[in-house]
Amino acid sequence: MxxxxxxxxxxxxxxxxxxxxxxxxxxxxxxxxxxxxxxxxxxxxxxxxxxxxxxxxxxxxxxxxxxxxxxxxxxxxxxxxxxxxxxxxxGLVEVVEREFPLLSGKEINAAIKRRLHRKLVVVGACIGTDAHTVGIDAILNIKGFAGEKGLEYYREIRVVNLGAQVLVPDLVERAREEKADAVLVSQVVTQRDAHIHNTQAMSAAFREAFPAGEVPLLVVGGPRFEEGSQDALGVDRIFGRGTTPGEVASYLVHALVPRHDQAQA
CATH class of the missing domain: 3.30.30.60 (D-lysine 5,6-aminomutase beta subunit KamE, N-terminal domain)
Incomplete structure (x- = not known):
C-alpha cells in the first residue's frame, strides 16, 4: 500500500x-x-x-x-x-506585505554605485532617554544579526552610528552635516509610549529643519511599533522585531535609488 x-x-x-x-x-x-x-x-x-x-x-x-x-x-x-x-x-487576518524585493549584498552595492555614483549615507541613533543600542547595532555594525552582516559591511554605504541617548536636535544637525540620505532610529523603551512620542518629535524636527522634498528618509525600528503606522508617526518606514540588515539595505535601495534617478531625469 x-x-x-x-x-x-x-x-x-x-x-x-x-x-x-x-x-x-x-x-x-x-x-x-x-x-x-x-x-x-x-x-x-x-x-x-x-x-x-x-x-x-x-x-x-x-x-x-x-x-x-x-x-x-x-x-x-x-x-x-x-x-x-x-x-x-x-482568512480575515490582514498582513502587511513587503513592498520591495530582497537583494543580495552584491546587488545592493552595484545598484548604489551604478545609479548614485557615490556612497549612500546612513545616520543611525537611539534617541531620547533610550540607551538600548542592541537593535541599532544589529543593523548598522559589521557583525550584524541573524547571520547577516550589518550596513557597515556594504562598501557602497557609509554608516554614522551615533549610539544611545541622542537628543533630537543633535541628530538633525548631524544628519545635515553628513548629508544623510537616510536616518535610522531604534526605540526599545516603550514606557508611557515613549517610542511613539520620541518618533513624532523627531519627524517634526526634521520636517521643520529641512526644506520640503529634502528631508532624509526617516526609518524607525523596535519591538513595539505597529506595522503600518508610519503615516501617523510621520516617518517613511517602520521595521519590527526580527528585521535583518539585508532587509533594511534592500529597502534603502528601493526607496532612495529610484528617487535619485527621478531627480536626475
Missing part, C-alpha cells in the same frame, strides 16, 4: 487555512491560553481573586492562577491559565 504524502503549504496561503481556529493547549480546540499581568495590589488571597475576576472579564473561564509573586511594595505579578471561547478567522 502506498502512503499519500502532502506538500507543505505556504503560511500565507489563505485557501489552505481552516475557516476558524481556537487556541491549542492540551488538545486541539480546547481554547487554552496563558496570560501574564501585574495588579497594583499586595500579594495575597484578595489579589488572587482580583486576578481571576480580571481573567473572567477577559473571557478566560474557567481560569486558574498558576503563578503569583510580589514585585514591589503593593504590586503583584500573575500568570493565569484558562480557556477562551473566542474563535479566530485566519
Amino acid at each position: 502506498s502512503r499519500a504524502t502532502s506538500q507543505p503549504t505556504s503560511p500565507d496561503d489563505v485557501t489552505a487555512l481552516p475557516r476558524v481556529i481556537r487556541p491549542y493547549g492540551d488538545q486541539t480546540g480546547d481554547g487554552m491560553v496563558q496570560v501574564s499581568f501585574t495588579l497594583p495590589m499586595p500579594n495575597g488571597k484578595r489579589a488572587e481573586g482580583a486576578a481571576l475576576q480580571l481573567a473572567g472579564k477577559m473571557g478566560i473561564e474557567p481560569a486558574i492562577v498558576v503563578h503569583h509573586k510580589s514585585i514591589g511594595d503593593g504590586f503583584t505579578f500573575f500568570v493565569v491559565y484558562g480557556s477562551v471561547k473566542h474563535l479566530v478567522e485566519p
Whole structure:
C-alpha cells in the first residue's frame, strides 16, 4: 500500500487555512491560553481573586492562577491559565506585505554605485532617554544579526552610528552635516509610549529643519511599533522585531535609488 504524502503549504496561503481556529493547549480546540499581568495590589488571597475576576472579564473561564509573586511594595505579578471561547478567522487576518524585493549584498552595492555614483549615507541613533543600542547595532555594525552582516559591511554605504541617548536636535544637525540620505532610529523603551512620542518629535524636527522634498528618509525600528503606522508617526518606514540588515539595505535601495534617478531625469 502506498502512503499519500502532502506538500507543505505556504503560511500565507489563505485557501489552505481552516475557516476558524481556537487556541491549542492540551488538545486541539480546547481554547487554552496563558496570560501574564501585574495588579497594583499586595500579594495575597484578595489579589488572587482580583486576578481571576480580571481573567473572567477577559473571557478566560474557567481560569486558574498558576503563578503569583510580589514585585514591589503593593504590586503583584500573575500568570493565569484558562480557556477562551473566542474563535479566530485566519482568512480575515490582514498582513502587511513587503513592498520591495530582497537583494543580495552584491546587488545592493552595484545598484548604489551604478545609479548614485557615490556612497549612500546612513545616520543611525537611539534617541531620547533610550540607551538600548542592541537593535541599532544589529543593523548598522559589521557583525550584524541573524547571520547577516550589518550596513557597515556594504562598501557602497557609509554608516554614522551615533549610539544611545541622542537628543533630537543633535541628530538633525548631524544628519545635515553628513548629508544623510537616510536616518535610522531604534526605540526599545516603550514606557508611557515613549517610542511613539520620541518618533513624532523627531519627524517634526526634521520636517521643520529641512526644506520640503529634502528631508532624509526617516526609518524607525523596535519591538513595539505597529506595522503600518508610519503615516501617523510621520516617518517613511517602520521595521519590527526580527528585521535583518539585508532587509533594511534592500529597502534603502528601493526607496532612495529610484528617487535619485527621478531627480536626475
